[in-house]
Amino acid sequence: MDFTLSSEQQQIKESVDRFVADAYGFDARMALSKSADGFSRDHWSTFAELGWLGIALPEDRGGFGGTPVETMIVMEAFGKALVLEPFVPTVVLGGTALAYGGTNAAHGDRLNAMIAGDVLLALAYAEGNSRYDPSIVGTTAKPDGSGWIVDGTKRAVAYGAAADTYVVSVRTGGGEHDEDGITLVLIDRDAPGVSRVDYRTVDGQRASDVTFSGVRIGADAVLGEPGKGLGLLEYVLDSGVAALCAEAVGNMSVMQKTTVDYIKAREQFGVPIGSFQVLQHRAVDMLIEVELSRSMLYYGTVAIDPNGDAKERMRAISGTKAQIGRSGRVVGESAIQLHGGIGMSEEYMIGHYFKRMSMLGLALGDTDFHLRRFIAAGNKSGGEGSGIGSAGKQLAGVN
């Protein structure tokens, strides 16, 4: 049992921490958020130069052979600084899909271009009727010669305007709710028949609703095996959830520390408000939630393993997201309340952490969704009350 980082990982951490300390002051971040793209392409080049874009991807796919722990390190630091660049859509979601679903040389080239910083990616999986469930796919791909014609609309594609290429879940067979018949395909943003509605998100990021109208793609656009894309998509999403959870833990830990500092400094009735027992206990509860979240983050991150048991992974990840969703709500709401009026101000940093954390609670599935998924993944044998493989239980020796 070892919760420490290797020396290589420690170096990455220091490198990312240095970057955000230099580049991501509050005012700089606010300016970036309001810029045309909503993030900095210069920063993106820096990420590429520092090797972060391929950090956790397998070496045989052009990556640097790191593990999800490397992604966690980067994302926790990004969470601490509210970094805006589309690391999760491009690297974690798009990159994972290409790395594990890529079947031809063009896919490899695209992945290499992504790692080099030349191509941005996004995942388009959510639909108006799907909420967070990746198995509900109404977007169709109908056979057309050796390729397909895609029709449908995907919602809330993170940084859809910036992404050059989308990884899109389409239905090549079965009904809207069938697990079989889902296929992941690549579609370029600028392909004929692709249109977008772009918007800002409430946490200062960007997203798009993307509509595909008679978009023609070739057979080589398919990632993985046609009709069998759901397993890959779940793996991709779990990788993304783990990354968002790392971001959330970074975010929460800043809210927790900032709030403690604030109530130490802020005076009311002639004393620091941090001397009031009710605020003290609420600050302690924030600390507890951050620590529980961090523990789950480690558990969830380590469960991301392309060769591991999918049910175990889904259970670990969904448990992690559920815990972090709950904890984030407690920490965020407490942070605002303990800051009082200044917490409501757009000019002060805490509200931005709160808003981002609120959206992290929903992104790629809210607590409710992941609790259901946690239950479904655990009940492998169909029974309840026994035989559930839970790492927590294994750790405690109960099984």
Next chain:
Amino acid sequence: MDFTLSSEQQQIKESVDRFVADAYGFDARMALSKSADGFSRDHWSTFAELGWLGIALPEDRGGFGGTPVETMIVMEAFGKALVLEPFVPTVVLGGTALAYGGTNAAHGDRLNAMIAGDVLLALAYAEGNSRYDPSIVGTTAKPDGSGWIVDGTKRAVAYGAAADTYVVSVRTGGGEHDEDGITLVLIDRDAPGVSRVDYRTVDGQRASDVTFSGVRIGADAVLGEPGKGLGLLEYVLDSGVAALCAEAVGNMSVMQKTTVDYIKAREQFGVPIGSFQVLQHRAVDMLIEVELSRSMLYYGTVAIDPNGDAKERMRAISGTKAQIGRSGRVVGESAIQLHGGIGMSEEYMIGHYFKRMSMLGLALGDTDFHLRRFIAAGNKSGGEGSGIGSAGKQLAGVN
């Protein structure tokens, strides 16, 4: 709008308050709880003499023509003193069933005997498979000449050993979960084929599981219309829930006040523990829950009307029970926590209030059950979000 009691009601209140002040000290109550019957037949005679047993029953059925408010007054006082006598099973559940379901002279005689204090009643509706749902009835009544033969087991019949006669829900038609085909019948405790397992309940009361094996009853045993008993049963249960809610508010208000007194008197670290802000706020939260519960109690009580709209009544009563279930949990758990070690002691009163309140939270349906019933009763039109007749909304003018 008037939340005050009439002068007659005020007199009843004073009379009941006087009784419990005289007869229901902590030690006397503990001794009663441990006695053979678990309550006092002398007290019961007193109730009859003071006219409490017919207080809310219609005059044309031999009652004194009061309203559910009279029952509320009695039960709140009983709740304050943890009164053990089976007022709810006999008077509120049994009495209401006989008053509104009685169809012949024998039923009238039985009701009069109950009002006179000579007969105790109990409601036997719950089964091993039914949880709290009165429409799930597996106990069967098969035609036998002009009468019926009853088979089945009823669970958790409150004071089933003391009751002379049971009001039993049986199935005379339809399947186990059908709403039609349920009939309420009277069965004497000592009838051939009736057997019991008696036990103490965790709150110091008594209950029985009652089994009917080939019990023969005549056609005159039926209350109301055969096969159409569910409506009557729901009304009976709602009357019982209202009474339990009144008991709960009495109980909670004692816990709340006792806890405030305790933390004022109890010293730690050289000061009363009531000077610690965290305990102060928790005491305030207890107060808020008691007040919200009391408001709902008034709303629910007034909704009990045999000529009123059943859906409105069910919605009001289930809302009331749900609120009081939640509030009771908060108040009870806080009371124990704020009392510290002494709260765990069987020798001190607060734990007994806590235990009774815990069971009141489950009796005749827990919060979960009543929230579902609240939803079901509200969606009369089948739609959501509009047209829901809620008195709170009406009060606020929203509809």
Next chain:
Amino acid sequence: MDLSFSPEDLRFREEIRAFVAAELPPAIKHKMQAGIELERDDYVAWQKILSARGWLAPNWPVEYGGTDWTIVQKHIFDEELAVGFAPRSLPFGVSMVAPVIINFGSEEQKQRYLPRILSSEDWWCQGYSEPGSGSDLASLSTRAERDGDSYVINGAKTWITLAQYANMIFVLARTDPTAKKQKGISFILVDMTTPGVTVRPIETIDGGHEINEVIFENVRVPLENLVGTEGGGWTYAKFLLEHERNGTAGVAGSFQMLDRLKEIASEQRYNGSTLMQSGDFAKRIAEVEVRLTALSFTQMRALAAESATKSPGLESSYIKITGTEIQQAITELMMEAGGYESFDDRSRNALLYFNFRKTSIYAGSNEIQRNILAKRMLGL
């Protein structure tokens, strides 16, 4: 025990309801329904309609243009405005400064300011909170120094709702810096067009601009703009805050938000059905609805008690706590119900959730309210 309104009150409610239905401009109603911020003209238009009917200031004595409504009727009036999606009557003039002027002001002040409130010539804003004071109002540091026939005011006030539209502000300022905390504070009326007054907008985390900072740099105000006696400001402020605290429960508004929440949950597809039809989300909504119903009757009980005793009780503190917690619970469910739609900053789901965080902070934070209840109601 009778929980329904009297026939007179029901008739009164019908009258108000019919008035709102007939007189509220559709464009304003639409903005209110859609959650779009109103502009100055919208408020003024509606205030003039109310004023023409004699209903802009129900709480004032009849002699100054108020009404003789009962406490219950005043409550019905407030609720009916919310129910009909009419803008709230802005409290700053009508409900804050006016009662202070009526009770403590000079005859000249009454003659000058009250009619200008009724005619919407003056738009008032409040000036008591300061960046450094928060819940500890008495720690304020804005100074008003006598200089000839003027006070010279220096300092900053914050958390000032709609100050961008106001031409008048009432200011709590320290006129005697040597006196202890609550002493030495005065209540002064300031024309915001006076040189030295600057309004600085504060954007809030929901993207709204409702609140402002107002900065005073050597602002000269005639001595006659003092209300009551010098150093008596704390008494007037306490009087004012007790008035403000009523009506923060927002019961009718919460019932409306609840309806909107149910609509959202009914539109969201979920697991082959709708979110509303999934038992557990519906149950979470029901739980809030039950609590809101309990609050509505609790508020009625408080009104009945106030009607009987003619003085508001401490119930307003727990009604405020519960009302704001319910608002926050509803908006939290709205954000959650919206799913990916809640990310879109053109949707109100998440923004309402952000916005309503303020309600447990302002008008006496919920922590302060619990302190008050612990001390004054429980004797702790």
Next chain:
Amino acid sequence: MDLSFSPEDLRFREEIRAFVAAELPPAIKHKMQAGIELERDDYVAWQKILSARGWLAPNWPVEYGGTDWTIVQKHIFDEELAVGFAPRSLPFGVSMVAPVIINFGSEEQKQRYLPRILSSEDWWCQGYSEPGSGSDLASLSTRAERDGDSYVINGAKTWITLAQYANMIFVLARTDPTAKKQKGISFILVDMTTPGVTVRPIETIDGGHEINEVIFENVRVPLENLVGTEGGGWTYAKFLLEHERNGTAGVAGSFQMLDRLKEIASEQRYNGSTLMQSGDFAKRIAEVEVRLTALSFTQMRALAAESATKSPGLESSYIKITGTEIQQAITELMMEAGGYESFDDRSRNALLYFNFRKTSIYAGSNEIQRNILAKRMLGL
């Protein structure tokens, strides 16, 4: 980053597990599974089995009969006992008084008392809480006055677990009534057969009899029964309490209760199916299970940190808070899941819920733990 146990630790776990499976008397295991209170003989039988294997006192130095296990191994050992439904090693002798004697006692005391703990000749109980002291231990009022070669003890101790089985008690008593609070307190070992010692049972609200009051009336104790120095008792008590606080998270036990909860929910028919199959009850269970999983890893992180630094951190405070809150949440769900069965006092559902209310009160109430964390971890 590697979250699994090392191969050595896994082997160690197998060894413990096999031992428990082979050696635990079935009758005792049955009582533990069914939640039946153990009797004195049950405890003693199991302690003798452990002692024979050399595992009764893993925390002691090897020279006194302890083990050289790592912190992780000690944790595994505790968890395995819970997993195998073995009785917990009663802490009063092994984990409370013994470490105090080992660290602060005389050589004679070590020679006399430690072997008698290992052999189960002595059954210890604790005597620090008093009826009047609660969480404010230092306010204790039991006195020990010197009289010749004896202390004469007068006072009362309460909340004393299993005192009815004990023959020895360690007492915190005030030897210098003029000294301030924490000063003047001494740590004295008392033979309970001494005249003047009375044990009075306290029934708890779950119907159990685990706790007692012990009353001292002119109890004469030889001076040599003082541990360490006179007036040094507070230091030893603090040392002891820090030892006690570890191991109150009960993670393995909570996983077992969770299994039992799922069984109950699977047995309860509900709405045409089972309670467990109803989405929302399962979700409430899942929520606790997730939190318990988070706690189990949090405890591992604390153990890893303790292994590295060789000193326990403040994590034990938040592990205690969270662990007890989870226990209470599980037993609450058990009571609720049981439905009408929970009324029956032969069922454990509600009684466990009642019983577990104590966990947020004892071993430093959760309020005290939060005070400690606020002060020492957050610097508030």
